[in-house]
Amino acid sequence: MIEVVLNDRLGKKVRVKCNEDDTIGDLKKLVAAQTGTRADKIRIQKWYNIYKDHITLADYEIHDGMGLELYYD
């Protein structure tokens, strides 16, 4: 289990516990459950890399405590 931090820099910062073999899509669902934003309106990125839904956190080398950028669309 790892815990990642997603910050939208507009006042919402969520910590989400997840597995490393979860996909970004799963992570979005968890974030959606915590924040109330629809999962398909969430975009997770790091700098200019927009993370794709079907790729796992391990493949993106997301580790425990890492921060990700949270955007909405």
Next chain:
Amino acid sequence: MANRTDPLAKSIHGTNPQNLVEKIVRSKIYQSTYWKEQCFGLTAETLVDKAMELDHTGGTYGGNRKPTPFLCLALKMLQIQPDKDIVVEFIKNEDYKYVRVLGAFYLRLTGTVADVYQYLEPLYNDYRKIRQKLSDGKFTLTHVDEFIDELLTKDYSCDTALPRIQKRWVLEASGTLEPRRSALEDDFEEEEEDKEDEQPMEIDEPNGREKHDHYRGRSPTRDRDRDRKHERHHRDRDYDRDRDYDRDYGRGRERDRDRDREGDRDRDRDRDRDRHRVRDDEYGRDRDRERDRDVRERGRRDRDRGRRRSRSRSRSRDRRERDREDGEYRRRRGRGSASPRGRAEDGGPRDEPKKRKEKKEKKGEGNAPDPNDPEIIEMNKLRASLGLKPLK
């Protein structure tokens, strides 16, 4: 501003019609090349040509959520607000399915409830295929009737929140709408009649209702009865669907209630951690000693500097860690009667770094979640409801 709404447009649902498309999606549309190149200066007539060229529906797609031409044209219609007759013609036309779908989508966004049902339900009989672009940019196959069903029963379609409409049976109960007659109903009737002709008087029919019918034989009221039965059957189906929705709704509520209970859970967790601390006491003893040395040393340094540092030390704590702890810290502090300065005196901050160290330690150990931690249990419950595996 080139993107402003037609000044003659009437406000819909109490706002500017363009506001029916969410702000973020709207700005994406304004930025898109299709909007800038193809939708500039369109009128109700020229828009038809563009609508005829459509070859797929859908909302936004791709990593940066480009809007589909379908969505751009829908926004254009909201902007120029064509007459209702034009929209109805869009829906009634037989040749161009995407024009029909676009008209239906627009009517669903802007029309009154009665209009929506009146004009969209006949499209349930349109079984033509349409292409829909998914959010990942892939296409999928749907049909016009499926799309219409989505418009009539869901509250979200093509990345657009649809205005709420009453359930069909509400309108039927209030008399605004006639009960719907499916195109298949005639077929059903014919089939039933065929069946009855085949076996005219079978008494030991397993189905109770059928038997009832047969007992009544060929009374003159029979036809009417059957009609009513059909109707009821149909309406029952609608009710069923509604009940399904209600159940979903209820589940959502329940989850809310769970969230309300979060306060309790936090307290539990705190208590839990306290217990851990007690149990792990001897285990962390040498770490304690280490820390004691730290404190002593720091105390000496403080004395050397000849300055009180008890407050500023807690300020200068590593920022990231403080962020992590902040919520709990504040909560705990709020519950305890001690003021921040009071705590510094009664040995409060002593506990603080120890707990933090413990937490870090726990994370270091392969990150295995404690299965009894209420937070983990909660998280696993949530994951189960989303169809995910439990936390490892």
